[in-house]
Amino acid sequence: MSCITRCPRKNGPGLIIQALRNLSQELGYFIDSEKGRQQLVLNRALCGNILNYGYCVYPRTFHYSDHPENGPVGKLIEDNLEAVHKRVGSNLDGEGPGILRKIPQSDLDELKRIFDVTGATERMEKIETISKKRAKELGLSDEEYCRQIFTINSEEHYI
Amino acid sequence: MNRFGYRLSPSSQIDLDVSDNSLFRQILAGEPGISTCISCGSCVASCSAGVFDKISFRKALHLLEAGMDTEAVALLEGCMMCGKCTLVCPRGINTRHAIVLIKRKLNKG
Amino acid sequence: MIVEGKKKIWSEYQKDIPDDHYFYVRSCIRQNFFPASEKVFLDIVRDRLGLDFFETPHHTTCGGIAYHSDSIPQETLMTIVARQFALMTEAGYENYVCSCITSFGIYNEIINTWFHYPELEAKIRELLWEASKREFKIPKSVVHASDVIYKLRNKILENGKYRLVNKNTGEPLRVVEHIGCHYSKMFPSKGVGGAEYPYVLTGMAEAWGGTVIDYPERRHCCGFGFRQYLVQANRGYSLSNTHKKFESMAPFKPDMIITNCPGCPYFLDRWQYVIEELEGKTYGADSKGIPVFTYEEVAGLVLGYDPWDLGLQMHQTAVEPLLDKIGITYNKEDKYKI
Numbered sequence: 001m002s003c004i005t006r007c008p009r010k011n012g013p014g015l016i017i018q019a020l021r022n023l024s025q026e027l028g029y030f031i032d033s034e035k036g037r038q039q040l041v042l043n044r045a046l047c048g049n050i051l052n053y054g055y056c057v058y059p060r061t062f063h064y065s066d067h068p069e070n071g072p073v074g075k076l077i078e079d080n081l082e083a084v085h086k087r088v089g090s091n092l093d094g095e096g097p098g099i100l101r102k103i104p105q106s107d108l109d110e111l112k113r114i115f116d117v118t119g120a121t122e123r124m125e126k127i128e129t130i131s132k133k134r135a136k137e138l139g140l141s142d143e144e145y146c147r148q149i150f151t152i153n154s155e156e157h158y159i
Numbered sequence: 160m161n162r163f164g165y166r167l168s169p170s171s172q173i174d175l176d177v178s179d180n181s182l183f184r185q186i187l188a189g190e191p192g193i194s195t196c197i198s199c200g201s202c203v204a205s206c207s208a209g210v211f212d213k214i215s216f217r218k219a220l221h222l223l224e225a226g227m228d229t230e231a232v233a234l235l236e237g238c239m240m241c242g243k244c245t246l247v248c249p250r251g252i253n254t255r256h257a258i259v260l261i262k263r264k265l266n267k268g
Numbered sequence: 269m270i271v272e273g274k275k276k277i278w279s280e281y282q283k284d285i286p287d288d289h290y291f292y293v294r295s296c297i298r299q300n301f302f303p304a305s306e307k308v309f310l311d312i313v314r315d316r317l318g319l320d321f322f323e324t325p326h327h328t329t330c331g332g333i334a335y336h337s338d339s340i341p342q343e344t345l346m347t348i349v350a351r352q353f354a355l356m357t358e359a360g361y362e363n364y365v366c367s368c369i370t371s372f373g374i375y376n377e378i379i380n381t382w383f384h385y386p387e388l389e390a391k392i393r394e395l396l397w398e399a400s401k402r403e404f405k406i407p408k409s410v411v412h413a414s415d416v417i418y419k420l421r422n423k424i425l426e427n428g429k430y431r432l433v434n435k436n437t438g439e440p441l442r443v444v445e446h447i448g449c450h451y452s453k454m455f456p457s458k459g460v461g462g463a464e465y466p467y468v469l470t471g472m473a474e475a476w477g478g479t480v481i482d483y484p485e486r487r488h489c490c491g492f493g494f495r496q497y498l499v500q501a502n503r504g505y506s507l508s509n510t511h512k513k514f515e516s517m518a519p520f521k522p523d524m525i526i527t528n529c530p531g532c533p534y535f536l537d538r539w540q541y542v543i544e545e546l547e548g549k550t551y552g553a554d555s556k557g558i559p560v561f562t563y564e565e566v567a568g569l570v571l572g573y574d575p576w577d578l579g580l581q582m583h584q585t586a587v588e589p590l591l592d593k594i595g596i597t598y599n600k601e602d603k604y605k606i
Binding site (some may be wrong): 002003042046062080087115119123140 | 281294296297299300303304323324326329331332333334336337338339340341342343344346347348350366373379381395398399400446449450453454456463464469487488489495498499500502503504507538539541542560576579581582583585603605606
């Protein structure tokens with residue numbers, strides 16, 4: 001959002017880009033661009049974490065294999081997740097308040113209802129349906145399609 | 160591709176203190192009007208050949224100013240010299256003349 | 269740099285930070301990658317300084333990362349945030365403090381949007397009622413946890429054991445302060461010092477004995493960019509961003525980097541490792557890397573906490589060069605002991 005600070009008319013170009021991306025999802029255009037198609041993997045990872053755990057990022061779904069930049073220390077943390085978090089005072093998947101506590105099911109149910117009444121669930125389903133149709137057209141399995149949109153950069157997005 | 164699956168791209172930052180924009184300055188001397196360009200893009204929107212080729216006088220001017228001559232000329236190669244851009248320019252720049260100058264300079268090597 | 273001019277601008281952005289009684293909400297990223305920082309923060313404000321910071325196990329993510337990655341509509345984000353506000357209201361608090369900068373930006377964005385579009389606020393109140401039968405009051409004050417540490421910086425120094433000074437030369441350590449983009453770039457008046465010259469981390473570094481480096485890309489993003497990092501195909505953009513920042517700061521020979529956003533230390537730390545692997549280039553004096561810290565970790569070091577209690581072993585770029593410069597005692601063998 002550095003653009004907002006710089007804009008002499010106090011506009012928010014970053015927010016306009018967000019609005020256009022949202023519109024492209026609403027209209028289904030997202031499927032026709034390389035960056036737009038990535039929405040499927042983003043939705044599955046982020047909405048999955050929110051609805052299942054109550055966090056946007058959750059350590060048990062953040063895999064070193066997908067994030068090698070996490071380095072040898074990241075690998076060590078993944079291999080010893082519970083011990084490392086215990087050492088530094090986390091309450092990983094524990095009851096009550098604290099770092100990475102287990103968020104009660106009643107709160108997760110509330111989040112699900114919020115998703116339902118505010119249109120997030122409908123949006124997720126739309127992305128799923130359109131993406132699955134495209135994967136079928138390309139003759140790819142769900143896993144192959146996701147792997148492709150997650151890893152391939154055509155490098156045609158410069159300048 | 161390396162084991163990370165992505166790579167480092169060189170910075171596209173243009174250091175105006177060191178970039179060579181002598182071609183831009185030569186064109187400016189021949190067609191001073193280009194200094195009044197407001198980058199509105201009317202020239203691009205009205206371009207007859209624009210639907211067939213990647214042509215952008217607006218972008219070419221920016222690139223020339225930054226000393227990126229090769230990239231700038233690539234955006235003018237398809238120009239048919241119809242002069243429609245000159246007709247629509249709200250600043251009255253003789254864009255056709257500027258394009259002629261660019262092409263002439265380059266033809267001379 | 270015209271120092272007097274900058275000081276004048278800083279003085280125009282003095283933020284009102286409440287003294288006590290906060291409703292505390294955690295950060296997803298900080299809990300994942302720098303968990304000890306949140307523990308130390310609460311330890312300092314609650315146990316050492318005796319302040320009231322209430323936390324409920326029922327609060328959740330604010331949804332910010334999903335919103336900025338275009339995975340949830342704005343109404344969903346607003347309703348999740350409204351639920352957080354409802355939890356605060358139910359607990360009887362009015363001052364809201366968050367650990368996350370993305371969240372901080374989102375709270376400011378939402379409150380500002382509701383101010384300009386009250387009909388949207390009314391709609392969100394209805395949606396929240398429909399989803400969870402909760403009602404809320406807008407917080408009287410929204411601050412970031414780094415604002416609180418900024419306010420308490422002199423108290424921390426008074427109780428401190430170490431200072432950000434090179435023990436061998438007696439010179440102040442050269443600090444790069446990196447502010448999270450969403451701290452004040454969107455709403456400059458909501459951050460200490462505004463967007464151009466934020467003072468929140470500079471104030472801490474200077475109070476604790478360090479000197480802050482001014483370099484060309486000082487206000488440049490760490491490179492996270494949400495979907496630019498989350499999808500592997502885009503990570504080159506994120507990496508290249510950070511690379512640009514490091515290239516800009518390197519000639520100024522920083523001893524350390526201090527950050528207030530949970531994501532920034534992760535990227536400034538991990539991308540140094542990737543740049544080393546891909547380009548063979550290691551930053552920092554003696555090519556040992558530039559250690560990156562959260563502000564809580566630096567406060568903890570000043571107060572004399574054991575570095576491994578602060579979770580510094582979870583960093584990829586080694587922190588020992590800085591600990592040695594300050595003269596902090598630590599046990600090498602304990603680093604990875606679990």
